[in-house]
Structure formats: C-alpha cells, structure tokens
Amino acid sequence: MTGRRKSPLEIDVTEAHMCSVNLRLHILSQVPFFAGLSQADLDRVNSLFNEQGYAPHETIYFSGDAVKHMFVVADGRVRLMRHSPSGKDVLLDILTPGEFFGSFSAQGDEVYHETAQAHTQTCVLGISVNDFRAILEKNPQVVLRVLDITSARLQAANVRVHQLSALPVEGRIAYLLLVLCAKFGKPGNDGVLIQTPLARDDVAAMTGTTSETASRVMSQFQKDGLIRTGRQWVAVIDLFALEEIAKAEIS
Amino acid sequence: MTGRRKSPLEIDVTEAHMCSVNLRLHILSQVPFFAGLSQADLDRVNSLFNEQGYAPHETIYFSGDAVKHMFVVADGRVRLMRHSPSGKDVLLDILTPGEFFGSFSAQGDEVYHETAQAHTQTCVLGISVNDFRAILEKNPQVVLRVLDITSARLQAANVRVHQLSALPVEGRIAYLLLVLCAKFGKPGNDGVLIQTPLARDDVAAMTGTTSETASRVMSQFQKDGLIRTGRQWVAVIDLFALEEIAKAEIS
DNA sequence: CGACGAATTGAACCTATTCAAAGGGTGTGG
DNA sequence: CCACACCCTTTGAATAGGTTCAATTCGTCG
Incomplete structure (x- = not known):
C-alpha cells in the first residue's frame, strides 16, 4: 500500500504509542x-x-x-x-x-x-x-x-x-548534516541515511536561516554529489567534502 | 596624574599581580x-x-x-x-x-x-x-x-x-549590553557603567558581527540617548528602551 | 606634545532574506 | 487503483542588512 513511497526513511506507524x-x-x-x-x-x-x-x-x-x-x-x-x-x-x-x-x-x-x-x-x-x-x-x-x-x-x-557567528550558511548546514549523520546515520545502499524526518524548515531552524536558503544550499550539495535528498529526508554521500566546507572559513 | 582621563572606568594598575x-x-x-x-x-x-x-x-x-x-x-x-x-x-x-x-x-x-x-x-x-x-x-x-x-x-x-538565529544585530547588541550591565554594572552619575574595558571589537566578537557595525549601532544608541560610550567603555542610560529593542523578536 | 590604537564614517559590494509562483512527493478518499 | 488535495520543495527576481575596504577623527598614554 505504500509501495510507491520513495522516501528511504523507516517510519513507525503504531497507533497509541505505548512502550512495553x-x-x-x-x-x-x-x-x-x-x-x-x-x-x-x-x-x-x-x-x-x-x-x-x-x-x-x-x-x-x-x-x-x-x-x-x-x-x-x-x-x-x-x-x-x-x-x-x-x-x-x-x-x-x-x-x-x-x-x-x-x-x-x-x-x-x-x-x-x-x-x-x-x-x-x-x-x-x-x-x-x-x-x-x-x-x-x-x-x-x-x-x-x-x-x-x-x-x-x-x-x-x-x-x-x-x-552562527563565524560561518556562512553553507558551512553551518554542512556541519549540521555531519552532526545529524553521527547521531542518526544508518549506512545504506548509497550514502549514510539520516534516520529521522528532516524538512528544509528543520534544517533552517537549526542553522539560523530560511527554508528557501536551506533548499538552495542543499540542492547545490546534491548537484555536487555530496548528498542525496528528497522530501523530508537526507542521505550523506561525501562526508569528507562536507567537512571541508564546514571547516573552510573565508580566509 | 590621570586627571585628564575621560574614561569613567576604574582600572587596576598593580604590577606583578598577585593576590594576598x-x-x-x-x-x-x-x-x-x-x-x-x-x-x-x-x-x-x-x-x-x-x-x-x-x-x-x-x-x-x-x-x-x-x-x-x-x-x-x-x-x-x-x-x-x-x-x-x-x-x-x-x-x-x-x-x-x-x-x-x-x-x-x-x-x-x-x-x-x-x-x-x-x-x-x-x-x-x-x-x-x-x-x-x-x-x-x-x-x-x-x-x-x-x-x-x-x-x-x-x-x-x-x-x-x-x-544569533532570530535577532538582527541591533537587538543582539542591545541584549548584550543588558547582560553586561547586570553582571558588571555600577550605578554612577548618569546611567549604569559597565565596569570592564569593552571595545567595539569585543562587542562585535560577542554578537557575531564586525567592529564597524557594532560602532554604527552603538553610535545610534548614543544619539538616541540610550547609552553613553567612549573608548573602551559603555554606560547604559535607558535600560527599558534597550529591553524593547532586544525583545522585539524574543519571547 | 606626539604617537599609537580605537572609533567613526562613507561607499561599493555581497550574502542571504523576502515575496511570489510553479513543481513534486505523499497519502487520503473516491 | 487512480486522482486529487495538501504540503513540502524548488526556483526566480527584487531588496535589505551587513560586510568589507579605506580614509579620517579622536582619545589615551608615554
């Protein structure tokens, strides 16, 4: 029934969510x-x-x-x-x-x-x-x-x-993805999937920018082959490149 | 001998600074x-x-x-x-x-x-x-x-x-001055003096901006009668107005 | 007084925001 | 199972807020 889903996220659809x-x-x-x-x-x-x-x-x-x-x-x-x-x-x-x-x-x-x-x-x-x-x-x-x-x-x-004080948006988002990757990352077919719903709004609210800017930056990351991303999900492909961007401060 | 000083800051000129x-x-x-x-x-x-x-x-x-x-x-x-x-x-x-x-x-x-x-x-x-x-x-x-x-x-x-995520520079500087005022403030002739050397660079480095912008903002504050300031010192006159500026976006 | 470091101010530039509109994935209801 | 509606995402163009570079003024201390 959800065979059409493209999102690689594993979602939990239990009802009244109580734990044993x-x-x-x-x-x-x-x-x-x-x-x-x-x-x-x-x-x-x-x-x-x-x-x-x-x-x-x-x-x-x-x-x-x-x-x-x-x-x-x-x-x-x-x-x-x-x-x-x-x-x-x-x-x-x-x-x-x-x-x-x-x-x-x-x-x-x-x-x-x-x-x-x-x-x-x-x-x-x-x-x-x-x-x-x-x-x-x-x-x-x-x-x-x-x-x-x-x-x-x-x-x-x-x-x-x-x-927030010293890095441009690009670097802050790159760093955030690395942090989330370390916390939620599940290695998968291609890249490390961040196993949690993650909208552009969320990325924006964690990096002090707007969803539009987050979208632009992440689209660019995807074009450059650093990540794969879709609606509410992100997978990191090139950790090293993201580290470089996060560390690179305008000299 | 320091009668020419305009700075209201009390400075400590002990030599080898050891405490009893x-x-x-x-x-x-x-x-x-x-x-x-x-x-x-x-x-x-x-x-x-x-x-x-x-x-x-x-x-x-x-x-x-x-x-x-x-x-x-x-x-x-x-x-x-x-x-x-x-x-x-x-x-x-x-x-x-x-x-x-x-x-x-x-x-x-x-x-x-x-x-x-x-x-x-x-x-x-x-x-x-x-x-x-x-x-x-x-x-x-x-x-x-x-x-x-x-x-x-x-x-x-x-x-x-x-x-840093939600406030413009003006608000961040206003808030910083309030915080420093609470921590270092000494009531004086006019306004509450922040009893520590405080350069524009310092303000900038604490609010994620540049010394030029800090200077512009603080000059404006002074023109509006909210603070008195000089080389390396600041005194707050209108706490309430600063609060308004800082709160403009914060809950 | 003179020199150095701090502060101010101006103008050009740039990054990121804002507003707006179109495109796509998801899941619901027919 | 399809189609539609909703929300997320993308992209564009105009704008604003802040930075940068540079030149000048001012305060403080030797």
Whole structure:
C-alpha cells in the first residue's frame, strides 16, 4: 500500500504509542546516567517513571510552563525548540531514545526555557523533579554523569554559537548534516541515511536561516554529489567534502 | 596624574599581580560551589590551589591544549574565546572574580575547547583536575552546585543561539549590553557603567558581527540617548528602551 | 606634545532574506 | 487503483542588512 513511497526513511506507524515494560527497562538501563545502577536500583527507578505517548507535532510541554517533570525519550524523536514572537522558531535539538530533557539542574528552574514537541510517533518516560532530585542526592555517581552530559551539551551549544557567528550558511548546514549523520546515520545502499524526518524548515531552524536558503544550499550539495535528498529526508554521500566546507572559513 | 582621563572606568594598575592570602580565602569562599564547605575544608581546598598573575592579553591556556587545571578568577577579568582560521574570533564570555573556567566535566575532557586570556590585570587560582575531581567525589553538594552553574551556562548559551538565529544585530547588541550591565554594572552619575574595558571589537566578537557595525549601532544608541560610550567603555542610560529593542523578536 | 590604537564614517559590494509562483512527493478518499 | 488535495520543495527576481575596504577623527598614554 505504500509501495510507491520513495522516501528511504523507516517510519513507525503504531497507533497509541505505548512502550512495553521490557522496552522501558531497556531504555532506562541505556540512559547514560543510570548505567551504573544495580538491577534493584534500576527497578526502583523504573517504578518512579510513568509513560506517555504522543503523536507527531503534539506538544509535551511549552516554554514558560512550570517545571514539573524530567523526561527520557523511550521511542521516537523529540524536538526541543525556542519560539520568537516573529514566528521564527529555533530548533535546538532533535532527541533520540535514551536522551533526557526537561529540567535537570539540581537547583530546579521555575519554568521550562524551551518547548518540547513530538517529532514523530513518540513514547516518553517522565519522572517528577522531586523524585529525580532524590535520586541525584542518593547517587553521587549519577550526578557526575548528569554533569558530564550537561557539560557536553554546553560544549555543543558553544560550537553552535561559534558557527552562527563565524560561518556562512553553507558551512553551518554542512556541519549540521555531519552532526545529524553521527547521531542518526544508518549506512545504506548509497550514502549514510539520516534516520529521522528532516524538512528544509528543520534544517533552517537549526542553522539560523530560511527554508528557501536551506533548499538552495542543499540542492547545490546534491548537484555536487555530496548528498542525496528528497522530501523530508537526507542521505550523506561525501562526508569528507562536507567537512571541508564546514571547516573552510573565508580566509 | 590621570586627571585628564575621560574614561569613567576604574582600572587596576598593580604590577606583578598577585593576590594576598586573605584575598584568596575570601574569593574561594565566595565561589558558589565552595560556599557550603566548612572553614577546615575550605582551608584544605585552598592549599590545593596555586595562584598566577597575568598581564592584559596574556594567554592562560590555548584552545587545544591538554587539560591540566581548573581555574577560578581571583581578581581582574578573563576572556573565554574561540578561534577561527579566518581570524574571526568569537568571545564566549568575560569572567569576573569568583567565576570558574577550564575543565569542569567530571569525566575530564582531553583538551580545552576555548582559549582563556587575561582581559585586564588578573590573578587566577588554579587547581589540578585530579585534585578537583577528588573534591567533587568527596563532596556531593559541590557537584550539585557545579551542575547548577553548568546548567545555567547551557541556558545562557541557548539564549545566545536563539538570538544569533532570530535577532538582527541591533537587538543582539542591545541584549548584550543588558547582560553586561547586570553582571558588571555600577550605578554612577548618569546611567549604569559597565565596569570592564569593552571595545567595539569585543562587542562585535560577542554578537557575531564586525567592529564597524557594532560602532554604527552603538553610535545610534548614543544619539538616541540610550547609552553613553567612549573608548573602551559603555554606560547604559535607558535600560527599558534597550529591553524593547532586544525583545522585539524574543519571547 | 606626539604617537599609537580605537572609533567613526562613507561607499561599493555581497550574502542571504523576502515575496511570489510553479513543481513534486505523499497519502487520503473516491 | 487512480486522482486529487495538501504540503513540502524548488526556483526566480527584487531588496535589505551587513560586510568589507579605506580614509579620517579622536582619545589615551608615554
């Protein structure tokens, strides 16, 4: 019935998207900062989470909402974004199973600073900030891991600041494709497919440009044989060439 | 002898810039994540730090250097920056006494991802990453505080990404001045003086533009009576107007 | 005072945005 | 199974915002 589809993306068409208990435990054990816990601790932690399914474009929380939960992606893709009154939204990140979002500062923020939205069919595990803080206070190694992850994200954010400040659009898009490739890449027939829906709008919102410009740049990349792309999908063919473009700053 | 100076900035002209033992202890006790320690612990921590003086523009470490120390600013101002091959540097932050820099992920990065440079006469306290990690492992509350600070910085970095993506230069500079005002502002005769040397180049490097454009924008701000500015200094007069300009697009 | 570095200002140029219209893939409903 | 409608994508042309290069002015310190 979908034999006509040209898109190489594997899509998940489950209905009410709930995850099995097995999947839950598997996911939690894969979350980097719970990796060190014993099976017993893990079971206890698991019982503190409750799950929730979301359809594409459904909002998990809005920027400005009071902080109540910390979340882990169990299945699907979650978008983290910031809004502007002008309507020009910024896409901070696309999260994949095992990644967490929401509040994770120990102090506890008052409100969320970004909006979380289901990007695909999604199952999300949530834990109240109080419960999460209790886990942090009881398990010092967990805090250290959370700190590591937060540091890495700060790192990545600074790279992005650098690029937005110093690189032209071409370079920023080239770099973005490399990052997404490292995160979502599945080697396929020709090139590495970025296994997530990815519209020109998304690329634009992640690189601080417009969908038209993103389209122009990516069309050029395709003409030059660096990528293959279609509606909502991209596959990277020539990683090395993209690296060169991302690194090349107008001397 | 400096009666001819027009600059309202208070500058520090000490020679070899070393800080007294009293100052050291005072600074360390003010560092947010050592705030909870007992006097005895504080003394022990203090003995693990060694101090170092720097003249303006001296480099504390280079981006790419192997990570060996974590630092705390004791006196003066420190610049954190990233380089580009093109020479277009990005200024990530200007640090003030009590703030820390260098590596602080528990895992330990291999190399520094940014360059630290003295912005003024500066005294810096350094601790080896091993010693610092030992403190983290012994004092869980300290880790929680480090996590909070890191989260706050991630927060700020994301705001910057948002602005670079969605705001025109005018708005970004207006916002920067507000941030610097909150951090360095000293109320004075007319307006709030930003108590740190601040060249047009610096403003440009923090907002992703050129010094010429920064100059044009700030000249306009001055004409409109929003700020007073001279060589290497800025005082903010109309906070509210700047907020309006900065908010023009931000939620 | 004199010299150097910082700031200003002008004009040409260029990148990326904006507005607009046409072309294509996807999946739904007939 | 086809056809249509919807949304994503492409492409074009005009415009604006910022950069670049260059020349001048100004402030600060020796």
